[in-house]
Amino acid sequence: MDTNELKRKLEIKGAGSSLKQSLAIDVGSLAHTAQFLRDEPNWQMDDLENISAFEMKGDILLTYFLKSSSTGKTMVLRATVTPKTETSEVDAVSVSHLWAIAIPLEQEISELFGVRFQGGKTRPHQVLPEGWRGFPLRKSYVFPIEFASIKHQRHEHE
Amino acid sequence: MSLREYLATDFTNWSLGPYHPALPGPMMLRLQLDGEIIVSGETEAGFLHRGLEKALERHSWQSSLTYADRLDPESAIFGELAVCLAAEEIAGIDVPRRAQNIRVILSELTRISSHLGFLARMAKAVGSTPMFHYVLRDRERVLDLFELLTGARFSINFLRLGGVSADVTEGFIERVIDVCELIRIRLKEYNDLFSFNHAFLKRSSWIGVLSSERARALGVTGPNARAAGLSLDVRKSAPYSGYELIDFEIPVGRGEGGTIGDAHDRFVLRLREITQSLEILKQSVDSIPAGQFQSVKISREFTIAPGEAYSRVESPRGTLGCHLVSDGGTRPARVQFKTPSTGHMLTIPELVIGTRVEDISVILLSLDISLAEFDR
Amino acid sequence: MITAWQSILNLPEHTPHAVVMILVLIISYLFVVLPCSLIMAFMERKLSADLQARVGPNRSGPAGFFQPVSDALKLMQKVDSPSSNRAEAIWLGIAGMALYSTVAVLPLGSLILLVDTDMSVFLPFWGVIVLTFATLMMGLTQDTVSGWLGGLRTSLRGMAGVFPALIAVLCAGLPAGGFSWSHIAAAQSAAPYHWTAFNNPFGAISLIVFLMSGMIVLGVAPLDGAISFSELRGGTAAHLSGPKLGMFRLSRFYGMFLWCVMAVVLFLGGWSIPEGLTEALRDSNSFGVIVLIELFVLLIKTFAVMLLIVMFSQVTPRMRVDQVTDLNWKVLSPFSLISLVGFAFWTAWLHG
Numbered sequence: 001m002d003t004n005e006l007k008r009k010l011e012i013k014g015a016g017s018s019l020k021q022s023l024a025i026d027v028g029s030l031a032h033t034a035q036f037l038r039d040e041p042n043w044q045m046d047d048l049e050n051i052s053a054f055e056m057k058g059d060i061l062l063t064y065f066l067k068s069s070s071t072g073k074t075m076v077l078r079a080t081v082t083p084k085t086e087t088s089e090v091d092a093v094s095v096s097h098l099w100a101i102a103i104p105l106e107q108e109i110s111e112l113f114g115v116r117f118q119g120g121k122t123r124p125h126q127v128l129p130e131g132w133r134g135f136p137l138r139k140s141y142v143f144p145i146e147f148a149s150i151k152h153q154r155h156e157h158e
Numbered sequence: 159m160s161l162r163e164y165l166a167t168d169f170t171n172w173s174l175g176p177y178h179p180a181l182p183g184p185m186m187l188r189l190q191l192d193g194e195i196i197v198s199g200e201t202e203a204g205f206l207h208r209g210l211e212k213a214l215e216r217h218s219w220q221s222s223l224t225y226a227d228r229l230d231p232e233s234a235i236f237g238e239l240a241v242c243l244a245a246e247e248i249a250g251i252d253v254p255r256r257a258q259n260i261r262v263i264l265s266e267l268t269r270i271s272s273h274l275g276f277l278a279r280m281a282k283a284v285g286s287t288p289m290f291h292y293v294l295r296d297r298e299r300v301l302d303l304f305e306l307l308t309g310a311r312f313s314i315n316f317l318r319l320g321g322v323s324a325d326v327t328e329g330f331i332e333r334v335i336d337v338c339e340l341i342r343i344r345l346k347e348y349n350d351l352f353s354f355n356h357a358f359l360k361r362s363s364w365i366g367v368l369s370s371e372r373a374r375a376l377g378v379t380g381p382n383a384r385a386a387g388l389s390l391d392v393r394k395s396a397p398y399s400g401y402e403l404i405d406f407e408i409p410v411g412r413g414e415g416g417t418i419g420d421a422h423d424r425f426v427l428r429l430r431e432i433t434q435s436l437e438i439l440k441q442s443v444d445s446i447p448a449g450q451f452q453s454v455k456i457s458r459e460f461t462i463a464p465g466e467a468y469s470r471v472e473s474p475r476g477t478l479g480c481h482l483v484s485d486g487g488t489r490p491a492r493v494q495f496k497t498p499s500t501g502h503m504l505t506i507p508e509l510v511i512g513t514r515v516e517d518i519s520v521i522l523l524s525l526d527i528s529l530a531e532f533d534r
Numbered sequence: 535m536i537t538a539w540q541s542i543l544n545l546p547e548h549t550p551h552a553v554v555m556i557l558v559l560i561i562s563y564l565f566v567v568l569p570c571s572l573i574m575a576f577m578e579r580k581l582s583a584d585l586q587a588r589v590g591p592n593r594s595g596p597a598g599f600f601q602p603v604s605d606a607l608k609l610m611q612k613v614d615s616p617s618s619n620r621a622e623a624i625w626l627g628i629a630g631m632a633l634y635s636t637v638a639v640l641p642l643g644s645l646i647l648l649v650d651t652d653m654s655v656f657l658p659f660w661g662v663i664v665l666t667f668a669t670l671m672m673g674l675t676q677d678t679v680s681g682w683l684g685g686l687r688t689s690l691r692g693m694a695g696v697f698p699a700l701i702a703v704l705c706a707g708l709p710a711g712g713f714s715w716s717h718i719a720a721a722q723s724a725a726p727y728h729w730t731a732f733n734n735p736f737g738a739i740s741l742i743v744f745l746m747s748g749m750i751v752l753g754v755a756p757l758d759g760a761i762s763f764s765e766l767r768g769g770t771a772a773h774l775s776g777p778k779l780g781m782f783r784l785s786r787f788y789g790m791f792l793w794c795v796m797a798v799v800l801f802l803g804g805w806s807i808p809e810g811l812t813e814a815l816r817d818s819n820s821f822g823v824i825v826l827i828e829l830f831v832l833l834i835k836t837f838a839v840m841l842l843i844v845m846f847s848q849v850t851p852r853m854r855v856d857q858v859t860d861l862n863w864k865v866l867s868p869f870s871l872i873s874l875v876g877f878a879f880w881t882a883w884l885h886g
Contacts, residue, residue: 063481
């Protein structure tokens with residue numbers, strides 16, 4: 001969305017410390033929105049506290065917790081991405097060029113949920129071992145019976 | 159060809175880890191060395207990833223606290239506290255004043271225990287074995303308190319949704335006061351023996367300087383940020399569990415040994431934080447309100463209405479955040495921890511550049527990183 | 535002197551000198567050096583435990599006295615890791631030879647000095663320099679960064695430390711008029727105010743310089759950058775195990791023993807016992823008793839010096855290797871030179 005539409009949405013929704021007041025945006029404009037919120041003198045949201053992701057009925061919701069170090073106000077941005085199938089990856093936009101703390105947070109989400117952050121600095125196999133298939137934190141994930149020739153069941157019939 | 163070019167050598171690659179005495183836990187540290195000087199460094203972790211967040215989704219609300227307790231073994235209660243505060247916010251559960259007070263007492267005792275562990279690790283990093291042993295002996299007295307109340311020394315598993323699991327007795331309070339007195343005396347002994355010892359100052363002052371700009375840019379919180387000069391403390395900015403009624407100060411780095419934000423400053427700051435924790439404990443035990451210690455009894459089929467919350471607590475390492483999502487079932491839909499060690503790990507590649515091989519240990523251990531909470 | 539040994543050991547008159555010397559070397563190694571190194575190892579462990587508010591070894595023997603013996607036995611029965619490094623074995627051998635050749639000049643008493651020339655005092659330095667060089671080469675032949683850095687640091691430390699130490703030795707030799715052990719011992723007597731360390735205002739300085747540079751050369755904590763357990767995991771010795779590790783540890787303690795004995799003889803009166811006692815014993819031809827009493831006095835003082843060193847090493851955090859060499863060049867060397875000049879003036883003033 002462009003800057004004027006964003007401003008209008010912010011005026012309606014406001015920002016607050018409770019998560020009930022969050023701003024939902026689409027994933028493509030995430031970086032742009034975050035930068036706007038950081039630079040705009042009314043908001044000055046210059047701290048990224050956390051990036052959290054969770055899956056709700058097939059949609060992966062990315063939640064960005066922003067905070068202003070000068071006024072102490074907090075703000076929550078939400079973006080939804082939907083993977084086409086249960087095991088396919090999905091694309092999102094990275095904010096690591098704005099905040100360095102985003103790098104490890106996006107790394108985890110990319111490995112555990114299968115979200116590719118465009119423009120980000122994620123490396124493979126930081127959290128999960130090499131050769132791990134699937135995205136563990138998705139609800140549809142099925143634990144493998146065997147990995148690296150180690151079975152996690154003792155008997156066949158368990 | 160100039161002499162310098164003629165004598166130029168190649169860089170050596172040296173990777174430490176995953177287990178190495180200089181590292182704070184299982185992690186890889188890949189360095190490029192120019193003789194003894196480090197040219198670049200890179201970290202890799204993930205060796206302690208145990209799927210804690212996924213496990214939390216597979217068990218009931220009652221068990222979630224036991225899992226959260228294992229987030230960071232040294233400061234177990236803060237994981238529990240983060241989950242408790244978030245869950246209680248979603249469910250609208252009120253925590254009785256007495257339970258809040260007990261939570262504060264245990265939190266500050268854990269902070270003291272964790273910081274004593276930090277002092278011991280710093281002493282070991284510079285090779286002062288007596289200090290190492292003295293500090294751990296005194297830490298045992300604090301751990302004895304935990305064992306008395308909860309049955310365990312580290313993973314106390316004591317908080318419950320709506321309060322704590324058992325009441326404290328007069329005897330426990332007396333022993334807390336005794337231990338506080340002991341720690342107060344010992345802090346002075348540590349200062350006499352070690353804190354401003356000339357050899358220790360030479361090993362740790364002007365080493366690993368983290369400026370406040372870089373601390374803010376990399377998302378560093380907690381004692382490391384305070385030592386760098388930023389005055390950030392969740393207990394003051396967003397108080398929880400009764401901290402708004404307690405009078406205490408937030409120590410900020412003064413750079414007495416060398417400069418603000420160096421390893422020695424981080425060391426001295428944590429000593430000051432122990433003093434502040436003793437002050438908080440004194441106020442808390444002086445005025446424990448009478449009342450219940452738990453407001454609701456949770457069973458395995460306990461459900462919380464759909465909603466989400468984000469709680470922040472001040473753990474000994476920094477700001478621990480917990481994003482909790484409930485979909486109305488008997489199990490959490492998502493528990494995500496934002497741990498302070500994430501920011502600290504980002505500083506390592508910057509801080510080791512230009513230092514010597516022998517300083518690695520001091521720098522890494524002065525950041526007080528917990529690999530268990532970084533990897534989850 | 536050979537006759538003294540012959541009468542102590544009750545050897546026949548016509549035994550060749552070489553045989554006597556070899557016997558003396560073996561005996562002094564087995565009965566003095568080895569037990570003293572073990573006693574020093576025990577002292578260090580028990581003392582450091584006391585200073586750290588721990589108990590220390592208390593299982594093997596009364597108050598854990600036989601702990602070094604059980605350590606040695608344990609290490610002997612371990613299987614050594616196969617080392618395919620021929621060069622390392624050679625350098626280890628050279629290091630061992632250099633160190634143990636100093637047994638020949640160990641000043642253990644006035645009657646049992648095997649080699650009593652003006653160069654006696656300097657042989658241990660030669661041995662130590664070769665040891666340092668051999669450790670450097672050993673470190674460079676290893677494939678690990680620990681080995682390289684450990685070897686380089688050892689050489690820096692070793693080469694640096696001998697300079698103030700040699701100056702301090704010169705200080706001790708000046709009032710004696712010579713550098714053989716008997717000269718130096720003769721210049722001092724049993725009374726403390728005749729010891730080199732307390733004889734004149736500069737003696738204490740040179741004693742302290744000698745001890746500290748010894749700690750630097752030998753790599754005693756807190757000045758042990760090269761062994762640095764916290765990052766190098768033992769430096770050149772990182773991969774040693776089994777009997778080799780036992781020999782390595784033993785050689786470190788022997789080095790400390792050697793240095794303490796030298797410090798005692800040079801600065802603290804050595805084995806001197808009161809004149810009257812020596813006369814009486816000499817008249818009654820009981821050489822054995824003289825030897826034993828002198829040895830006893832020497833060893834008591836040596837262990838006292840060792841105690842000081844252990845206390846200092848426990849209380850001080852470890853210093854970085856470049857700080858150690860800075861200490862050496864910027865602090866110890868100037869002080870040693872000052873004390874040398876002071877000694878020279880003092881001696882000239884006293885004798886002229």
